[in-house]
Amino acid sequence: MLAKKRTAIAIPSSEITPKHLYLSRRQFIKGATGGAAFLAASALLGSCRPAEPGTEAEPEGGQASATVDELGDPLTPYRNVISYNNYYEFTTDKESVAARAANFSTSPWQVEVGGLVNNPRVYDIDDLRRFDQEERIYRMRCVEGWSMVIPWIGFPLSRLLAEVQPDSRARYVRFETLHDPDQMPGQMSRGYPWPYVEGLRLGEAMHDLTILATGLYGDNLPPQNGAPVRLVVPWKYGFKNIKSIVRIDLVEEMPISLWMAVNPREYGFYANVNPEVRHPRWSQSTERRIGEVQRRATLMFNGYAEQVAGLYEGMDLRLNF
Ligand SMILES: Nc1nc2c(c(=O)[nH]1)N[C@H]1C(S)=C(S)[C@@H](COP(=O)(O)O)O[C@H]1N2
Ligand SMILES: [Mo]
16 A cells, blocks of 8 residues: 555545555455456446445445544544435435435436636536546534544546636636436425525635545445535535535525525525534534544534635634624
């Protein structure tokens, strides 16, 4: 394996084990247990989770370049990452999302990028996979008070924005999830203004920590985690990390997210992780890390203050919550 620095949050792609090496390692493991050339071949063709009946009691996962994040916190086990989810389009029961989303069709898939840009473009999911993919090990803190550490695979959103070239009027980026009630029964529920929408200020969207994720634990995203492409902004509450994106627009006005529309008093646009700003119904000063027993302190900007505090200089974070 490669020698790794523990200091970097963003491990440059040159330093992580590229996917084909994960796959050949997996092939080796499979081979050693009587596994299969077929699995390796299908994996190389980009198939999702190569689960061959009989050889795997559990989904494999575990293909990460490190076992801890840059603070020394252990990665959340793969099985937890893929079995405890928030994805209201399928169900509000976190433990049932995986089963309900299992047949979600993510191919073909296109993401339309437009609005105030010089080069609007429709990307096939394969076009997005062609951006240099890196591993990013990030903490994810849900506004409900639980958290995980997840090794994502993806690429900085800034690289996509550089291609479409926001024009001088663009101030915000607006993201939209697929709207397809036939596949997503939760979208029949009238309590929410579907489709799911989220937004970032342009400077937040351009920040190097902000990625479009296409995978986790060295594999493609499972449907329950937002396949085939979702946003990850690690210093904000989890709900900003919009799943299964089909549209990205550069806009002039602050987008109204689904959660702002549902309850603006409780869910602001910024949603920066902040232990000092209470949710109206609970404290945000501690969190339950999935897999741990004791609650732990929630960190300002989820532990990324050094990287992102500058984005909010001079802003009142109590008003801009
Ligand atoms: N489209 C969509 N995106 C979504 C959600 C959702 O319900 N629908 N839930 C959000 C919330 S509240 C969280 S905490 C994270 C959960 O991501 P995970 O299931 O991959 O851990 O996804 C976010 N993205
Ligand atoms: Mo969340």
